Every structure is written in structure tokens, then in C-alpha cells.
Amino acid sequence: MKFNISAWRAWAPGLSTQEDWLGWLADPQQLSSQDAADVSFLPAMQRRRLSPLARMAFHVAWPLAEQSPKQPVVFCSRHGETLRNLNLLKQMAEQEILSPTHFSLSVHNAIIGLWSIFRQDESEMTAIAATQDGLEHAVIEAQLLLSSGADSVLLIIAEEQQPELYLPWIKDVPFAYALALQLTRGDAWSLSLSLSKEPSILKKQAWPHALSLLPLLLKQATQVTHSVDTRCWQWQVTL
Amino acid sequence: MSDLHLDLKNLIIDALGLEDISVDDIDNDAPLFGEGLGLDSVDALELGLAVQKHFSIKIDADSKDVRQHFASINALANFVASKQ
Numbered sequence: 001m002k003f004n005i006s007a008w009r010a011w012a013p014g015l016s017t018q019e020d021w022l023g024w025l026a027d028p029q030q031l032s033s034q035d036a037a038d039v040s041f042l043p044a045m046q047r048r049r050l051s052p053l054a055r056m057a058f059h060v061a062w063p064l065a066e067q068s069p070k071q072p073v074v075f076c077s078r079h080g081e082t083l084r085n086l087n088l089l090k091q092m093a094e095q096e097i098l099s100p101t102h103f104s105l106s107v108h109n110a111i112i113g114l115w116s117i118f119r120q121d122e123s124e125m126t127a128i129a130a131t132q133d134g135l136e137h138a139v140i141e142a143q144l145l146l147s148s149g150a151d152s153v154l155l156i157i158a159e160e161q162q163p164e165l166y167l168p169w170i171k172d173v174p175f176a177y178a179l180a181l182q183l184t185r186g187d188a189w190s191l192s193l194s195l196s197k198e199p200s201i202l203k204k205q206a207w208p209h210a211l212s213l214l215p216l217l218l219k220q221a222t223q224v225t226h227s228v229d230t231r232c233w234q235w236q237v238t239l
Numbered sequence: 240m241s242d243l244h245l246d247l248k249n250l251i252i253d254a255l256g257l258e259d260i261s262v263d264d265i266d267n268d269a270p271l272f273g274e275g276l277g278l279d280s281v282d283a284l285e286l287g288l289a290v291q292k293h294f295s296i297k298i299d300a301d302s303k304d305v306r307q308h309f310a311s312i313n314a315l316a317n318f319v320a321s322k323q
Contacts, residue, residue: 045277048256097292100284 001143004186006152007067008217009060010210011037012177016059021214028207031175034161046118049101051084053077053160054111056178061115061156064182068152070121071182072145073112076128076138076157079166079173080108086163123150132172132202133228135179135210139191142183155181157210171204179210190236200227243316246293254289255282267312275311283309290315296322 009016013033015024037059039047050058057075065071084106088098104110109127116125124145130137135157142153158178162170215221216237226233248262251271255278269275272283286309291298296319298305308318 044257044259048258049281097288099288101281104281 001140001192002187002190003139003143003146004184004188005181005217006184007064007182008180009064010177010179010214010217011056011060012175012211018218022218025214025218025220030206037178042118046114049105050114051081051105051160052176053081053083053158054105054114056158056160056176057111057156057180058115058118060158060178060180061154064154064180065119065121068182070119070123071152071154072124072126072142072150073115073154073156074126074128074138074141074145075109075112075115076130076134076155077108077159078129078131078134079159079162079170080129081106081110082162082166083160086165131228132209133226133231133233135213136191136193136226136231136233139183146183146185151184153183155183159208171202173208174205175208177208177211179213181213188238190234192234192236194232194234196227196230196232199229200232202228241316243320244312247290247312247315247319250289250293251276251286254285265312267316269311271309271311271315290319294319294323 010021013031013035015021015031016038036052037055039050039055039058039062041062042058061073084102088102088106091098108129109125112125112127116122126141128134128138128141138155138157142155145153156178159173159176161176162173209226212224212226213235216224216235219239222239223234223236225235244267245262248265251257251265252260252262265276272278278286287298287300287305290296308314
């Protein structure tokens, strides 16, 4: 499939601007800071209910949306509101009454729900959770929306710093990150899928996969591949 | 301001995440919901829970008077005092 990426923003603790990312790419390091993404552009009454995950998503996507009229959103996160959910489970185990706010915002589509309300945008919005190629699945979803008439689609992929308790089982989130891409029709970018006979072995990742698009977005590379199970994805961009 | 009034204001600020509001911004007589402080229905549930936990009291959600008890800080203070 072919498309254009008309704008993008990425965030990880301490990194937000294109200059930050150019610096990081020159010497990629693990990021361990617990910094939260800045959402001071939102009124306090809206900001107060945002989880770290929601803050990241709003931080990267909001400025892109300010440039465009209403548009559909595809939100992708493999782990979702893990922190909120773990806290709720702990409270249940202690037989405490659950917080209505945390309960109502613990579902996977809570963030796009808030997005729709805050932006007064009734466009189609989808929340997906896929395995380690969630980003590619989100692009398929966005492509379908473009094909059915949307002029642009905002794709957001984000994961928060995972709780200590789950870390032994989580290989794809070395640190918190968020990436927003604004997709439009075009043919500068292509994403293709081929299938291999042997499944690839899942390794613990040094960087979140979504950030491997950064060299392409910053015009330092023209292709990247990503293998998950028997699926081999190839990203390519013509400069 | 009585200790109970102050306690309630701090509880509202903490439980509802009102990060830019201080106890002095909350008027004892002003409506908590809609106008005034501007809280919404999710806040109503959250505050009901916080009050029950903090003061170890029980609130009957079906009672018609609940709305009155949560109308303002003064109303809530009277209600909590009567339950203790």
C-alpha cells in the first residue's frame, strides 16, 4: 500500500522536537527518566484525568490536529492503560471500592473518546491493540479510512512505561514513547508484507519499533524492515 | 473555616485532581456541580466514594436527598457532621 506522511511528531522522556530526535539518533541511548509529556496547552479541568499514556498521545497528536480540520483517528497501543488497570486490580484484591474515574478511563478507547470530546470532533475513531506489529496494522486501518474518502488520518501509537510487575513478560517497550503520523493519499511511502516459512524469534527490543521509522521521517534512511512471527513488513520512502 | 470544611476542600482537590485550584478558591456556598466549581457527573461518583472512604460513612445513593447534600461545601459539611 502507498500513502504520504504529511506531518509527524514523536515523544519519549526528554525528547520531543525534531532536533531532540536528530540528537538521539546520532547516539541512541536507553531513556530511563519518568518525565511526563507536556499537555499544558489543555485547560486544567481537561488535563486532570489524563493518564501518562493519554498525555503522550495528546502531546504528539494535538499540534498536528491544530493544522487540519476534523479528521479520523487511529489509536494503537499494545498494552494500553496498563497502569490504571493494574491499580484497579490491586484495589479489587484489597476489596476496595473502585474509582469511577479510573474505571471509566481504563478501557482501550478511552483516549480517543476524550480526544473526540476535547476537540469536538465526531470523525470516525478507532482504537486497536495488536502484537508487535501494531503500527503496521494501524497503517492498514488508516489506509482503509483514506480509501473510503478521508482526506487525512491521524495515526497515534503510544506505550507508557510498563509497571515493574509485568516487565518480565514485556519485550517491546524498553521505555515510554509516542508517535503521531498524519497520513494522506499519495505514493511517497510504501508498506508491503511478505510471509516467511519460519517464524522470526522474538527478541527483547532495544528501541520501540515505532521509533525505527524516525530515520526515514528525518530523511536519514529510505527503508526499514520489521519481522514479527511469519510476517515481514517492509517500509520504504522515496526522498 | 472549620476543620471539616477545610478537610472537605482538600478531599475534593485530591480526589478529583484539581491541580490548579487551592482551598481558598472554593467558596463554602458556591455550587460544586455545573456552575461554580464546574464538576461533572463522573466527579459526583468519585466524590461520593471519597467522602464515604475518608469519613467512614455510608451514603444511600438512592436517597432523594443526596443531590442536596452535595450541593455545596456547607451542605456537605452539615451532612457529614450529621452522619458522624
